[in-house]
Amino acid sequence: MLLIASIFTLVACREEQPASKEPADFEAFALKLEEKLNNSDASFFNKNFMLDRLLVNATGRAEAPEEYVEGFIAGVAGTLDVGAEIVSSLGFSGYYNFLHLEDQTDDSATAVYRLVEDKGLNYHKVYLTVRHNGEIGIRDLYVVMGGEVFGKTLERLFLAGLTDTDANYEYKIQDKAGEEFLASLPVLARVEEFLAEGHYDEADQAMKDISDRMQKDKLVLLRRLNIAHGFGAEEYAAVVEDFARYHPKDPALELLQIDYFLHHKDYKSAEEAIDRLDAKIGGDPYLLIMKAQLLKDQGKPSEALAELENSILQEPDNDEAYWAIADMHLENDDFDQLLSVFDRMKRQFGVNPAEFYDSSSYPSLFAAEEFQRWLVENPIDHHDHVH
16 A cells, blocks of 8 residues: 555655746757667666656556555566667667657657667657656657557556456456456457467457447557458558548558558558658658668669658768668669768768778679779778678
């Protein structure tokens, strides 16, 4: 009981009138968060993540035995490390990039981040608020690829734990939505089993047992997308239409669609999905690099180069577009253009791009007279890095 009381006391203190902040204050916080996570330091995120408030909201979804509530809170608070999970997702070569603020008020703002992870592209929306002490805190986090805010995930974990048949808890769900979520769990479990076995018809039939309210839930819609993969484009389009109807501003769908369309070599639809994602995210120059790859794959190199140059114009401190241009020139043995990119990169980033190439992997480059002359003027100490 002491654990629950202490958390409620902390949250009650934070219900005082918050102080005002300027957009520059939120931006400075967002940039510091970017810096810390890119340096594999999760402490800043965790220190400012308002987990206690999320736990209060999550455990308020049902009247449950005190021992279960305390066990849930202690388990989450004692084992959860959201900051470390973000750092881990970046892997060795990924990064966390602050894009912009949206929905700013005097006491809140949303910081939008791009994540380039081992698994691919993702986005976070980090919801910032001013705490009772005047400091900025993180009240919640939306992981776009997952389609759900973290607080909602905690609520659902709390409710799902109440159904443990071994514990046989007595509980009362506070709302109809919670009851319908719990009723959907055994159905979704069956669906996952069917999908694992490739039984799409059975999975589709099982989904009909889920309530009309839950059919609109992103958790269910994303499962329906998985099922639709077994039926073809028409069924997939029907699920996409439902998702867009019920969650028109959510970027999760477009992020998932890009990979789907690329897998089917539907370049036009992939480009349209990228454009929609860009609009919902609020603009991201990285997506121009993705569009450039689409154009290159379609045999449109000049258009691809134009998109890459546009990306550089919008985000000159991201080296990925430079490397993509360099790769295109190298593929065509266009060494003059390649070395022009090298010059730009050396001025922009203060490094010699030639350090990332070696003669065994790029024999034509090292055999080129233009490159040898460039090396004389721009000497490097070694060739043991490979781009």
